[in-house]
Amino acid sequence: MIPAAVIGVGQTKYDSKRRDVSMPGLIREAIDRALIQAGVDWDDIDAVILGKAPDMFEGVMMPELFLADSIGAYNKPLLRVHTAGSVGGSTAIMAATHITSGQYKCVLTVSFEKQSESNATWALSPKYPYTPHINAGAGGYFAPYMREYIRRSGAPEHIGWQVAVKDRQNANLNPLAHLQIPGIDLDMVKSTPMLWEPLRYLESCPSSDGACALIIAAKDIAKGKNAAWIKGMSVRSEGTLSAGNGRGR
Amino acid sequence: MNNSSEKDYFESLISLEYTHTAGSATTRFLEAVAEGKIVGQKCLRCSAVYVPPRGSCPRDGVPTSEEVTLTDRGCVESFTVVHIPIPGNPIEPPFVSAMIRLDGANISFLHLIQEIPVAEIRIGMRVEAVWKPQEEWTTSLENIKWFKPTGEPDIKPESLIFKPK
Amino acid sequence: MKRIGVVGYSQNSIKSDAGAANEVELIMPVVHEVLAETNLTQSNIDFTCSGSCDYLQGAAFAFVEGLNAIQTYPPIKESHVEMDAAWALYESYLRILSGDAEIALIYGFGKSSPGNLDQIMSLQLDPYYVAPLWPDRVNLAGLQAQSMMQAGMLTREDMHAAVCASAHNAKNNPSAFNIDPPSLEEYLASAMISSPLTKHDCAPISDGASAIIIASEDACKKHNLDPIWIEKIGHQVDSSNLGFRDLTLVKPVSDLMNKLDIDLNTIDIIETQAQFSHEVVLMSQIFKRTIQDINLSGGPLAGNVMMAAGLDTIGHTYKFLKSHQHSVALAHAVSGPCLQHNLLACLRSPL
Numbered sequence: 001m002i003p004a005a006v007i008g009v010g011q012t013k014y015d016s017k018r019r020d021v022s023m024p025g026l027i028r029e030a031i032d033r034a035l036i037q038a039g040v041d042w043d044d045i046d047a048v049i050l051g052k053a054p055d056m057f058e059g060v061m062m063p064e065l066f067l068a069d070s071i072g073a074y075n076k077p078l079l080r081v082h083t084a085g086s087v088g089g090s091t092a093i094m095a096a097t098h099i100t101s102g103q104y105k106c107v108l109t110v111s112f113e114k115q116s117e118s119n120a121t122w123a124l125s126p127k128y129p130y131t132p133h134i135n136a137g138a139g140g141y142f143a144p145y146m147r148e149y150i151r152r153s154g155a156p157e158h159i160g161w162q163v164a165v166k167d168r169q170n171a172n173l174n175p176l177a178h179l180q181i182p183g184i185d186l187d188m189v190k191s192t193p194m195l196w197e198p199l200r201y202l203e204s205c206p207s208s209d210g211a212c213a214l215i216i217a218a219k220d221i222a223k224g225k226n227a228a229w230i231k232g233m234s235v236r237s238e239g240t241l242s243a244g245n246g247r248g249r
Numbered sequence: 250m251n252n253s254s255e256k257d258y259f260e261s262l263i264s265l266e267y268t269h270t271a272g273s274a275t276t277r278f279l280e281a282v283a284e285g286k287i288v289g290q291k292c293l294r295c296s297a298v299y300v301p302p303r304g305s306c307p308r309d310g311v312p313t314s315e316e317v318t319l320t321d322r323g324c325v326e327s328f329t330v331v332h333i334p335i336p337g338n339p340i341e342p343p344f345v346s347a348m349i350r351l352d353g354a355n356i357s358f359l360h361l362i363q364e365i366p367v368a369e370i371r372i373g374m375r376v377e378a379v380w381k382p383q384e385e386w387t388t389s390l391e392n393i394k395w396f397k398p399t400g401e402p403d404i405k406p407e408s409l410i411f412k413p414k
Numbered sequence: 415m416k417r418i419g420v421v422g423y424s425q426n427s428i429k430s431d432a433g434a435a436n437e438v439e440l441i442m443p444v445v446h447e448v449l450a451e452t453n454l455t456q457s458n459i460d461f462t463c464s465g466s467c468d469y470l471q472g473a474a475f476a477f478v479e480g481l482n483a484i485q486t487y488p489p490i491k492e493s494h495v496e497m498d499a500a501w502a503l504y505e506s507y508l509r510i511l512s513g514d515a516e517i518a519l520i521y522g523f524g525k526s527s528p529g530n531l532d533q534i535m536s537l538q539l540d541p542y543y544v545a546p547l548w549p550d551r552v553n554l555a556g557l558q559a560q561s562m563m564q565a566g567m568l569t570r571e572d573m574h575a576a577v578c579a580s581a582h583n584a585k586n587n588p589s590a591f592n593i594d595p596p597s598l599e600e601y602l603a604s605a606m607i608s609s610p611l612t613k614h615d616c617a618p619i620s621d622g623a624s625a626i627i628i629a630s631e632d633a634c635k636k637h638n639l640d641p642i643w644i645e646k647i648g649h650q651v652d653s654s655n656l657g658f659r660d661l662t663l664v665k666p667v668s669d670l671m672n673k674l675d676i677d678l679n680t681i682d683i684i685e686t687q688a689q690f691s692h693e694v695v696l697m698s699q700i701f702k703r704t705i706q707d708i709n710l711s712g713g714p715l716a717g718n719v720m721m722a723a724g725l726d727t728i729g730h731t732y733k734f735l736k737s738h739q740h741s742v743a744l745a746h747a748v749s750g751p752c753l754q755h756n757l758l759a760c761l762r763s764p765l
Contacts (some may be wrong), residue, residue, distance in 0.1 A: 055468055077649050080497055125336060134331075145327065194343075237492040243306070
């Protein structure tokens with residue numbers, strides 16, 4: 001594999017509603033930080049790769065088109081990846097592939113969501129006229145699988161709460177994190193309302209606005225910089241309705 | 250110009266109308282359910298039975314051409330108790346949304362479970378459909394109001410694991 | 415640099431309304447046909463990429479349904495662009511170059527009949543300044559057509575000629591619509607939708623799907639495939655601010671022809687995803703061809719499957735190179751209003 005390295009990272013302050021910025025403003029907060037950390041400027045960027053899950057989360061279709069100018073893609077190649085929940089990962093992999101293909105030397109990749117501009121619960125609950133409408137939100141869809149996993153793995157009840165506590169304690173050390181819950185502990189998580197059993201409120205991720213940008217570069221540009229070399233990448237997908245797919249059936 | 254107490258945004262509603270199509274397989278399923286029958290489709294390569302059918306077997310990437318009639322009895326593959334209301338739906342939380350695996354099917358579909366205290370529901374529980382009165386039937390899986398326990402012994406969840414033929 | 419070629423292409427018969435056929439039922443036949451054409455099975459495919467649009471289908475994550483149309487067991491290496499599948503082909507091309515795959519399956523699909531395409535396309539626009547005015551895709555195209563007219567680059571007769579050329583060429587394309595073009599008098603008398611565009615000047619509402627397989631040179635040898643080489647490929651986006659652009663130019667195309675060193679004199683066949691008659695005229699001027707010599711498939715004016723029409727330009731050029739005595743072709747795919755985002759691919763027959 002042609003060597004490729006991350007030479008800069010930029011993230012926004014994540015929050016439930018970033019009403020202080022527009023979509024371009026939100027994305028640029030991340031991009032600008034990444035460019036500064038990488039020590040490169042717009043002229044060094046060969047291509048821009050945007051990652052964005054459903055357009056319905058912001059109400060803008062194919063947003064790479066209106067964002068082209070603000071994210072520095074003007075007169076450059078621009079690609080937009082959408083692989084639903086995995087989009088952040090697949091976009092970074094697609095961006096790194098630009099380098100490992102040998103066709104590009106330095107690319108900017110950025111993924112974002114600004115769910116506050118639309119209604120994410122509505123977007124996640126499509127009402128087809130020929131399917132009973134009994135599910136709302138991603139959690140309602142995933143909860144039965146979690147229950148089945150708990151049953152066959154024998155995972156004790158408190159494991160989920162423990163993970164939630166561990167993550168949020170780490171978040172208290174990250175000024176950019178959306179949720180800052182000082183003093184979070186098992187009792188606090190356990191006392192929050194049940195959403196979709198067995199998931200409680202504090203076991204679920206919040207709905208956040210935010211963006212993350214990476215600058216990924218080839219060897220000659222990454223040399224001498226604080227570089228994180230990409231050692232390997234992989235993606236896999238399966239059909240949602242496939243008999244005997246990875247959920248243990 | 251704006252008072253500080255005013256909102257810093259305004260809402261602009263977008264309304265788009267779509268004519269959704271069910272596809273031939275789902276259409277066949279809905280026509281049958283309008284007559285109180287449940288039909289699935291079988292993949293001739295791996296023998297998986299899909300209900301509701303989509304017309305394809307994602308394991309093999311081939312059309313599922315053979316139709317299979319199923320009963321309205323099955324078991325609970327898994328479930329969740331929903332505490333969050335659904336936008337635009339009158340159903341009141343908490344309610345049980347379950348993955349129902351009909352006898353003879355190799356995938357499950359979401360539906361409701363009622364007529365049993367929530368705490369007693371378990372994976373592997375045998376259930377049967379409770380239908381609306383026949384005069385209310387349309388081309389919709391909502392002809393089944395919910396599933397209720399049959400009282401039969403639970404099945405072992407391991408028996409639900411798919412074995413391709 | 416590793417050579418990569420197109421080895422198969424299949425396009426559904428384009429329909430104005432696919433009726434009860436859902437996306438899975440549109441995708442399965444073209445995937446099976448292109449596999450049959452290449453004598454490959456799905457297990458030979460080591461990367462799959464699709465192009466589609468959630469808003470077109472009317473639900474978030476709608477493209478995930480498309481995966482149920484192909485073989486996904488064991489789990490596959492797959493990705494998706496919310497763009498025309500021409501860009502899915504570009505992504506697959508990079509994957510093969512990087513050594514991540516040898517053979518890639520690309521498919522694009524779209525049903526424009528269920529929704530109001532004009533309204534849906536308006537959602538592509540800047541949500542703060544432009545979208546609230548709801549200019550639709552014909553309004554925006556009209557702006558470009560007017561700019562051309564004012565610059566003396568376009569007459570209504572030219573537009574009519576483009577409509578007739580498309581209808582005439584489409585008669586040789588079994589997948590395209592059978593269009594009965596209006597006479598010049600009828601055309602000049604027809605009502606404007608958005609001046610100077612009449613309904614004849616706009617690509618028809620279309621439903622369908624297309625699939626292509628590309629493979630590395632090694633894979634072609636190993637599996638006995640017949641490649642048409644993708645000699646050059648690249649893409650570039652212009653500003654989204656229409657007021658910032660000179661709408662009589664398609665700067666990304668001119669830039670790409672320079673960057674990719676494309677010599678128009680060596681090109682035998684050109685397919686362009688021009689969705690309006692004035693775009694056909696503009697592209698034929700840029701590509702230095704007559705209107706009749708562009709889009710021998712009929713082009714989008716004879717059938718325009720959103721999210722697949724760009725892929726179709728590559729597919730049609732591939733087919734022409736395979737079955738004719740020509741050696742070099744140029745495919746041009748577009749996205750966004752007024753030819754904002756452009757992709758060019760130069761294909762060469764090995765003969």
